[in-house]
Amino acid sequence: MRGLLSMEGGLERAKEAMRMGHAAAVRLANLSLDPVVTDPHAIWCLARNFKAHADEIGVDVPLKPMIFHRVAAxxxxxxxxxVRPQVSEKFDYEGELAIVIGREGRHIARADALGHVAGFSCYNEGSVRDWQRHSSQIGAGKNFAGTGAFGPWLVTPDEVGDIGSQILSTRLNGVQVQHAALYRHFESRGLQPVEVECEECKALNQGRTFRVKEPASxxxxxxxxxxxQMIRPFTSSLAKIARLGHVVIGASSFDSTYNSLINDFGFRVSDYTPGRFAFLRCFPNPYHHSFAVGQAERNHLHHINFMVSEIDDIGRAVNRLRDAGVEISFGPGRHHASGSVFLYFSDPDGLTAEYSYGMxxxxxIGAREARMLERxxxxxxxxxxxxxxxxxxxxGIG
Known part of the structure; x- marks a missing residue:
């Protein structure tokens, strides 16, 4: 690769050969690929170079670049x-963008920098976390043999287009563990999303996870x-619960919360009462509301809904709850906005839960307009x- 890049017009000559359609001497499936550049002049690495990764490992973004080296071997x-080294159990993935410099230069103006880039590639920079922390120099954890996966392709700038619009995604054993697009969206809205540490993700049986607060509530x-994904599907024992239906909160600053849910979080409005209440849905969830917010004296969780499969589940629940001495706080009845038949009751902590049928x-495509509802x-x-x-x-909301 270095020979191709150092050759005058080397990349253009390679592209021309492809355009001419010369038959390949071997099939790609029969090849074992080397790193994109096997003998680089140097491998310069920038640590904590984007906020999502800094949040992921629980550190601040540095004011100036943190630079370390990785060796080609x-x-x-x-x-x-x-390959995880035998000296450590703390071997971690780290999806990165590799930038391959093709044209030499010094004291290059920022506006001219990308003109020196030959292309881009994928890089999984396997990191031995405990060895990174042995001293102030993190390179000890970055240079074990077989820890830097580089490739498969060098993609030239004309094929990439705007590199800033690309999405970095990393998969570990088929599970997506890094994905920058949604995280970047919340960052761009000034909401400061926070990555969940790997150990907690494992405990939750989830892939990459982050949390973000709606600022008003x-x-x-x-x-x-x-x-x-569980081996056996969920089997109901009492009510035939079909799904978690929706969550409803009360907000002391209704308008601010409502605007954030629409503009920052992307909810769509099904129905609303101005300044008082809004039924919201998550595209592409088709149900009338998967979230709702109402004006309240304090920010709090109002209730959680479970959608049941049969209207008889509502009737049986009424008798079962009464027999068990559980307080029914509302219903059975029928909501005007969604058309649902409902039943509200208190759980052992006093929190309100709802069973509903029909919505x-x-x-x-061509969804009806949101209705302004009478109080x-x-x-x-x-x-x-x-x-x-x-x-x-x-x-409560804590």
Whole structure:
């Protein structure tokens, strides 16, 4: 590769050969690939070079670049196994963008810098975390043999386009553990997302995970790339619960919370009462609402909903809860906005849970416009019921 890059017009000559359609001497499937550049002049690495990774490992972004070296002998090619050294159990993935410099230069103006780039490639910089911390120099944990996966291709700048718009994604044994797009979105909105450490992700049986707070209510949202798939499907024992339906919160600053949920988090509005309440859905979830927010004196969790499979689940739950001495705080009844038949009750901690059956569904292509709804008792229950004081009273947001 260095010979090709040092050759006058080397990359253009290679492209021309491809355009002419010369038959390959060997099949790619029969090859074992080396690193993209096997004998680089130097491998300069920038530590903590983007905020998402700094958050992931629990450190601050440095004010000035932190530079270390990796040696060429530590590299391997595409689809070759990364090797954990015997001296450590703290071997970690680290997806990176490799930039290959093709044209020499010094004192280069920022505007001219990309003109010296021959191309870009993928790099999994396997890192031995405990050896990184043996001293102030982290290179000890970055240079074990077989820990730097480089490739498979060198992609030239004309093929990449705007490098700043590309997405870095890393998969570990088929599970996505890094993905920058959504994280960057929240960063661009000034919301300071925080990565969940690997050990906690493992305990949660999730892939890469981060959390971000809605600023007005203080509610924390958790986003994960993948979650473990159970061998046996869920089997109901009492109510035939189909899915977690929705979450409803009360917010002391309704308008600010509502605007953030729409503009920062991307919810779509199904129905609303101006300044008082909004039913929101997550695209492409078709159900009338997967989240809702109402004006309240304090920020708090109002209730969590479980959608059941049969209307008989509602009727059986009424008798089962009464027989068990569980307080029914509202219902059974029917909501005007969604059309759902509902039943609210208190769990052992006093938090409000809801069973519901039936709900309006939206086609996102040509979905109806959000309706501005009238306030009134019938809006909550078309059957004329009223909630008890325990309804939505005990939850908090911390």
């Amino acid at each position: 530590s590299q391997i090619g595409n689809l070759q196994p990364l 203080g509610l924390t949202f958790e986003f994960y790339a993948e979650v473990i 309006e569904e939206f086609s996102e 009134g008792k019938d809006a909550a229950d078309l059957w004329g019921g009223s909630p008890s004081p325990a309804f939505g009273a005990a939850g």
